[in-house]
Amino acid sequence: MVSASTWRSDLKAADRYDNIERLKTSIEARGLSALGTSQKAAFAAETEAYNSSESRDEYDSACKAIVEGVPRIPETGYPTPTGPGISIGRYQDCHHLASGLVSEVYRSSAVALKVITETRNVEPHNSIREVKILNQISHTSIIELVETFQDSEGRLVLVFPFMPLTLAKVINNGSLPEDLVHSCFHDLFSALAYLHQNGIIHRDVKPSNLLLASPNGPTLLADFGTTWHPTLSLINEPADHKVLEVGTTCYRAPETLFGNRSYGTSLDMWAAGTMLAECLRRPPKPLFESRDTSEDGNQLGLILSIFKTIGTPTQATWPEAMDFSTPPFEWYQEFPGHSWEELLPSACESGKDLVRGLICYESSKRLTFNQARHHIKL
Structure with a gap:
């Protein structure tokens, strides 16, 4: 067996070049050249496999995994700290x-x-409401609040268990293994089932708020800073007059974009559906396009992207919108949208069916948490 100290010196340059060429072909076939030129991306991938592997077998396996489209999930999404902290x-x-x-x-x-x-x-x-909500809830798929205190500047500090990864960082690494997608969304739907049964709306379901304890899970839902609670929120937000500026960029539900202040828990199911669609695409890519919330025209851009992607709604497909403060039925142009076969060509039928049941204009027709949880066969 070649030792870790000699295998690199025994590896021929021609072998490394062959791997780079195979990686280049794989990257181009999977549409990953947007990460840079395919040659540079292949070179970077091979170099990472070369530097991080402890043996020739591990190096070969790493290169083969990338060629076959099986991503190497990083152990942590954060760089190693340098220097002393505060x-x-x-x-x-x-x-x-x-x-x-x-x-x-x-x-x-x-x-x-x-x-x-x-x-x-x-x-x-x-933040005060966030602490109260976290102190009231307890679920295996929801991040636990360890303690709170005020620092030397009088600022409120919330302490949680550290999780090394987020789903967003895993997505940025490339296509997700099917078992990881299944695990993440099983945990997410379990968390939403618990919240929704208690009348709580998370309102910011997105990949960066799904924390992973390891590359294989489990997954925990985090960040309850904008969560709506049926009793704790009523003073500032009555049930029929909720804040509309909730959710993040491409994960925002359409009812908030057209003035429906009476939205319910199905708001989270739309966000979960857009996130699932992103994970099922090869490579992962947001289903809808949206500018940052702080940029001008971000809502209009998101509305246009939703309409162009899944089709402009009609009174027949979105009857509840007739009562919104800003109905969406008089657009200057109607878009037919694309089929889920076009949007998710690599997904299995059960995956497409699940996304189809979640990304639905009429909120009452979206799958509930229990339907989604039992439906998940990706």
Whole structure:
């Protein structure tokens, strides 16, 4: 057996070149050249396999997996910290991970600290309500709130178990293995079943809010900063007058784009469907296009993308929209949309059926959490 110290020196340049050529062909066939030129992408993939493998067998297996379209899921989505971190409360060596509209997230060993940087509540963001909701709920597929405290600057800090990956980071790595998609969405639908049975609407279901404890799961739903609760939210948001600016970019449900303030839990099911469609595409790609929420025209762009992708709705396909403050039925142009066979050519029939049942204009006709959970046979 060739030792780890000699296998690289015994590997011929011609063998590495052959692997790069095979990788180049695979990348072009799978439409991944958008990552750069196919030659550069192939070279980078081979180099990563060469540097990270401990033996010739592992190197060959890594290259073969990429050629066959089986992605190598990273162990963590975050770079190794360099240099000393900062102190937050009693937590030492805290390193910055991400920033949001009202918070910053840090890691300290086995925990993640969400530091609320905006002292005023910017509805629907409400950190006090978030803490109350997290203290009331408990589910194996929902992130656990470990504790809260105020730091030296008087800022509220929420402490959670650290999770090394998000579904967003896995998606960025390339096509997802079928068993991982199945596992992630089984856990997501279980979490939504628990929330919806208690009348709670998450309102920001998206890949970056699905945390993975390992490359194989389990998956936990996180970030309850904009969640609607049937009792805790009523003072600021009555059930029939909810905030419309919820959800993120391409995962926003159409009812919020046309002024329906009485939306319900099916809002989350639309978002789950768009996310599932993204994961079933090869390579993964958002189903709808949308600019960042802060950019002008982001809502109009998303509406246009939805209509062009799945077809402009009619009074027959979206009867509830006739009562919206801004009905969508007088558009200057009608789009026929595409079939799910066109949009998800690589997905199995059960996967297409599940997406079709979730991405439906009429909210009452979308699959419920239990229907989706028992339907998931990707």
